[in-house]
Amino acid sequence: MKKQSNKTNLVKDEKLKATRTLIRNHKRKDLLFSMLGLVMVSLILLTLLTLFIDLVIDGYPKFTFDFFTSFPSRRAANAGILSAWVGSSLVLLITFLSAVPLGVAAGVYLEEYAPKNWFADLIEINVSNLAGVPSIIYGLLALGLFVYTFKLGHSILTAGLTLGLLMLPVVIVSTREAIRSIPVAIREAAYAVGATKWQVCLHHVIQYSFGGILTGVIIGMARAIGETAPIITIGALTFIAFLPPSPITPDFPFISFEWLQSGFTVLPIQMFNWLSRPDHAFHINAAATGAVIIVLTLLMNAFAIRLRYKIRKNIKW
Amino acid sequence: MATTQLKDPPISKRLAKNIRRNFIERLIEIILMMAALTAVFITLAIVYILTTEASTFFKDASIVEFLTGKEWSPLFENPHYGILPLVTGTLTTSLVALAIAIPFGTISAIYLSEFASHKTRETIKPILELIVGVPTVVFGYFALLFVTPLIQKMAPNLPTFNMLSAGIVMGVMIIPYIASVAEDAMRAVPMSMREGSYAMGATNFQTAIRVVTPAATSGIIAAYILGISRAVGETMVVAVAAGQQPNLTMNPMEGAATITTYIVQVAMGDLPYGSIGYQSIFAAGMVLLLMTLFFNILGHFTRKKFAERY
Amino acid sequence: MAKENSIIKAEAKNLNFYYADGTKALKNISLPVYEDKITALIGPSGCGKSTFLRCFNRMHDLYPGNRYDGQILLYPDNTNVLAKGVDPIEVRMRISMVFQKPNPFPKSIYENVAYGLRVRGEKSKALVDEKVEEALKGASLWNEVKDRLHDLAFNLSGGQQQRLCIARALATDPEIMLFDEPTSALDPIATVNIEELMSTLKSKLSILVVTHNMQQAARISDYTAYMYLGEMIEFDKTDKIFTNPSKKETEDYITGKFG
Numbered sequence: 051m052k053k054q055s056n057k058t059n060l061v062k063d064e065k066l067k068a069t070r071t072l073i074r075n076h077k078r079k080d081l082l083f084s085m086l087g088l089v090m091v092s093l094i095l096l097t098l099l100t101l102f103i104d105l106v107i108d109g110y111p112k113f114t115f116d117f118f119t120s121f122p123s124r125r126a127a128n129a130g131i132l133s134a135w136v137g138s139s140l141v142l143l144i145t146f147l148s149a150v151p152l153g154v155a156a157g158v159y160l161e162e163y164a165p166k167n168w169f170a171d172l173i174e175i176n177v178s179n180l181a182g183v184p185s186i187i188y189g190l191l192a193l194g195l196f197v198y199t200f201k202l203g204h205s206i207l208t209a210g211l212t213l214g215l216l217m218l219p220v221v222i223v224s225t226r227e228a229i230r231s232i233p234v235a236i237r238e239a240a241y242a243v244g245a246t247k248w249q250v251c252l253h254h255v256i257q258y259s260f261g262g263i264l265t266g267v268i269i270g271m272a273r274a275i276g277e278t279a280p281i282i283t284i285g286a287l288t289f290i291a292f293l294p295p296s297p298i299t300p301d302f303p304f305i306s307f308e309w310l311q312s313g314f315t316v317l318p319i320q321m322f323n324w325l326s327r328p329d330h331a332f333h334i335n336a337a338a339t340g341a342v343i344i345v346l347t348l349l350m351n352a353f354a355i356r357l358r359y360k361i362r363k364n365i366k367w
Numbered sequence: 368m369a370t371t372q373l374k375d376p377p378i379s380k381r382l383a384k385n386i387r388r389n390f391i392e393r394l395i396e397i398i399l400m401m402a403a404l405t406a407v408f409i410t411l412a413i414v415y416i417l418t419t420e421a422s423t424f425f426k427d428a429s430i431v432e433f434l435t436g437k438e439w440s441p442l443f444e445n446p447h448y449g450i451l452p453l454v455t456g457t458l459t460t461s462l463v464a465l466a467i468a469i470p471f472g473t474i475s476a477i478y479l480s481e482f483a484s485h486k487t488r489e490t491i492k493p494i495l496e497l498i499v500g501v502p503t504v505v506f507g508y509f510a511l512l513f514v515t516p517l518i519q520k521m522a523p524n525l526p527t528f529n530m531l532s533a534g535i536v537m538g539v540m541i542i543p544y545i546a547s548v549a550e551d552a553m554r555a556v557p558m559s560m561r562e563g564s565y566a567m568g569a570t571n572f573q574t575a576i577r578v579v580t581p582a583a584t585s586g587i588i589a590a591y592i593l594g595i596s597r598a599v600g601e602t603m604v605v606a607v608a609a610g611q612q613p614n615l616t617m618n619p620m621e622g623a624a625t626i627t628t629y630i631v632q633v634a635m636g637d638l639p640y641g642s643i644g645y646q647s648i649f650a651a652g653m654v655l656l657l658m659t660l661f662f663n664i665l666g667h668f669t670r671k672k673f674a675e676r677y
Numbered sequence: 678m679a680k681e682n683s684i685i686k687a688e689a690k691n692l693n694f695y696y697a698d699g700t701k702a703l704k705n706i707s708l709p710v711y712e713d714k715i716t717a718l719i720g721p722s723g724c725g726k727s728t729f730l731r732c733f734n735r736m737h738d739l740y741p742g743n744r745y746d747g748q749i750l751l752y753p754d755n756t757n758v759l760a761k762g763v764d765p766i767e768v769r770m771r772i773s774m775v776f777q778k779p780n781p782f783p784k785s786i787y788e789n790v791a792y793g794l795r796v797r798g799e800k801s802k803a804l805v806d807e808k809v810e811e812a813l814k815g816a817s818l819w820n821e822v823k824d825r826l827h828d829l830a831f832n833l834s835g836g837q838q839q840r841l842c843i844a845r846a847l848a849t850d851p852e853i854m855l856f857d858e859p860t861s862a863l864d865p866i867a868t869v870n871i872e873e874l875m876s877t878l879k880s881k882l883s884i885l886v887v888t889h890n891m892q893q894a895a896r897i898s899d900y901t902a903y904m905y906l907g908e909m910i911e912f913d914k915t916d917k918i919f920t921n922p923s924k925k926e927t928e929d930y931i932t933g934k935f936g
Binding site: 559562564566578581582584 | 739773774778782783784845
């Protein structure tokens with residue numbers, strides 16, 4: 051071993067001490083930041099929890115069967131969300147029927163057919179742009195286009211189509227991502243036995259990406275339930291004490307489309323309407339409605355996440 | 368030797384091109400392409416509708432007054448068309464929201480990406496995503512009936528409708544957007560860069576702040592731009608909690624209308640198609656769209672400037 | 678092993694290493710690292726040479742679940758680098774590392790080299806300037822970058838980036854420098870530059886280099902260790918290993934019978 055003079059040893063010792071203090075200080079910063087991060091995240095989660103609990107506590111008195119089966123009324127105690135949740139269901143039906151086929155078809159085209167040129171780029175830019183457009187602009191579009199130009203009026207059909215427009219980019223993106231996860235080898239195997247492009251799409255691509263697409267659709271629908279601004283803009287009435295005409299009729303041909311043109315309301319608008327009244331009794335109704343919407347949204351999101359998890363487990367490419 | 372022209376033998380029926388099948392394939396392709404083009408159509412439709420209605424509006428209202436006037440009352444007897452009050456309302460609420468969302472979102476992202484254990488991260492992330500699922504009108508309820516009374520306990524002269532509560536709640540709403548995109552950007556920084564920093568004797572904190580965050584700048588800016596767009600376009604939280612009175616002020620302790628709440632307010636009323644009130648919402652929408660577009664383009668170019676290179 | 682007059686700078690003693698999933702990657706390795714000399718680690722892919730190298734600066738600590746068993750002693754203070762009470766950060770301030778793929782930070786050339794100094798709290802601009810210039814000169818990069826110290830490091834070529842990483846590691850006056858296949862991602866000309874650089878560096882510090890390129894080991898190192906399947910098969914002066922190895926396994930690998 052090299053012999054060191056005592057002086058050098060002393061200097062080395064001091065340097066070592068200084069270094070150790072420095073490291074200790076830095077590690078303290080480490081710890082402090084870690085705690086700060088945890089505190090901040092906890093605050094956020096706490097806020098969410100407070101929101102939910104506040105809603106439930108405020109709306110608790112109204113969690114009764116009557117609430118779900120009564121129409122809104124001028125007397126807060128009698129008011130219910132029957133027309134609202136029926137309206138929401140019907141509107142979402144149209145949303146689903148308009149956004150999903152269109153979105154899946156567009157996604158399939160972009161992934162399977164589109165050549166990599168300016169044309170495909172243009173479509174892609176548009177899709178990502180549309181995802182960032184505020185929802186109220188879609189309401190304005192629907193107002194000018196669907197309500198007045200196409201003369202569809204302030205109806206369930208218009209609302210469904212509007213939310214469909216909103217949901218379209220979500221469906222397209224989910225479809226594309228689901229399709230992208232299918233390995234090329236599977237497709238080549240299908241082509242190799244003589245399938246046409248469309249047959250490969252229909253029998254293989256869409257089927258294998260079905261789960262991923264479904265997950266995206268459910269998440270999109272969960273958001274659509276809570277959308278308020280565009281629906282208000284197209285003129286949904288807020289005091290609806292009637293139900294739209296039933297799709298099923300007792301006489302031939304047993305299916306009616308009258309309900310498409312009917313006036314309607316949806317859950318978030320009902321909540322907004324009650325919230326805007328100064329009377330505190332209506333605020334209780336609003337809270338209960340809010341709790342209902344959140345529970346619905348949570349259930350749908352949870353279902354979608356579970357679905358995604360199960361699909362990932364089963365797929366072994 | 369004379370060259371003989373090689374003739375292809377006659378094509379058997381089995382290998383010949385099936386005209387009918389090809390036709391159907393082409394048809395399907397065209398149908399799918401039309402579906403994809405709807406995205407372009409929608410954009411064009413938005414631009415068309417907003418432009419035509421807004422231009423009709425500007426036939427009757429002076430564009431100078433629109434951009435510089437300080438009073439917005441298109442539905443009064445003596446209408447004024449200055450959009451500045453709506454713009455200040457939008458800006459104030461957005462700034463309050465971002466003042467909360469950016470620090471909380473960024474620090475949460477750094478914490479989740481660089482400090483939290485795998486289990487912690489996987490538990491917290493889904494719950495953060497849940498916030499995205501809460502409808503905005505519910506956030507509005509929270510702002511009006513929980514946050515405002517809470518703040519009033521400390522500042523009793525806070526009006527019922529104010530931009531502070533709306534802004535705070537909007538901020539909480541936007542946090543997951545910023546945190547999620549920023550965290551993804553940080554996780555994408557390769558481990559080799561972190562190892563280089565650790566090998567120099569740096570701590571976790573030093574590595575996170577001096578190496579990982581600068582490396583993820585592009586993604587973090589994208590996250591902020593996303594947050595800004597979201598704040599500017601938000602409607603229901605402000606509609607419920609900030610009141611709907613146009614008010615030219617940047618003081619968050621007052622109530623005000625934003626561009627979005629004005630549109631909603633008018634749409635809830637009964638306006639005849641083609642009236643100037645009806646057109647005014649399209650003019651307002653136009654301004655909103657231009658603002659969002661501006662931020663998106665700004666974001667795009669800033670991202671390019673800081674593009675990741677690893 | 679031949680008798681040596683060289684001074685030992687560090688020594689691995691009965692080192693075993695277990696990955697988080699339980700695999701035993703290193704089996705009872707003992708190896709001296711001589712001061713101011715280059716020691717090369719060679720062996721086929723997967724033999725554990727990088728794993729062994731990364732024990733020296735406690736890199737494995739970054740990934741939970743790994744376990745060291747045995748000692749790596751650092752002289753002259755006779756510290757066991759792997760001891761539970763020893764702070765990995767302190768270790769890394771004395772032993773620095775250059776990685777296989779150049780990994781400069783997204784900062785300027787100057788700030789890359791200054792990073793180690795900043796982390797140590799060095800505030801004096803004059804001192805940092807001096808150290809940065811010294812390190813860049815020591816890495817044979819100064820002349821090429823002295824006019825653009827504040828350019829982004831990413832703008833340098835692959836070979837220049839690797840020399841920058843070497844300068845970065847040099848700037849903090851380490852006692853040992855670890856090189857993990859430093860030239861495998863570089864073209865032949867850059868490789869020659871780095872090899873020449875390493876030969877000049879050894880006069881100031883001890884070098885431990887992992888390489889999959891036998892010829893490189895033969896060219897630059899004073900001592901060579903041959904590893905296979907996590908075990909140290911043979912360690913000796915480079916000349917002896919390559920001309921007259923004692924073990925048959927070593928000979929088989931050197932002559933290309935497998936690997």
